[in-house]
Amino acid sequence: MTLDYSDAPTWHRAGDVYASLLRQLQPPVADDPMIWGRFAAVITDVSGVDPQSITPDSPLICDDQLWRGMGRTSAMLWVLLIAGVALTAMLVLLLR
Structure with a gap:
């Protein structure tokens, strides 16, 4: 799977990136309630931020x-x- 970066300029919050990710996933996977947790773990891996603290409204670091x-x-x-x-x-x- 490849994330479409064409709408990256509109990514200001974690939820913006997550929405782009969901558009790329097939329905059975996109509907999995565990996807947000996996997404949060991946985007916080490098920063060391607790994935449990990330919400869709969390600003991206560049914000x-x-x-x-x-x-x-x-x-x-x-x-x-x-x-x-x-x-x-x-x-x-x-x-x-």
Whole structure:
């Protein structure tokens, strides 16, 4: 099974991702009441969050303003690093 990421920009809560998952599952599996528990266990595996604490209204980690800010900062640092390397290379070429 492959999750369709085309609607990923609309995923703000765990329930949004879960709804996308259910659309990909066949009816007998999608109707299984244990699916939510398995889904919660999978999405919390890396973060260490207790799967029992996840509800459909739980925000995804990227929905937190702190994480968004860190992502922007990280991207900016990469841009500055690349620009610095490019400028250094240009200076080396010019000073030869």
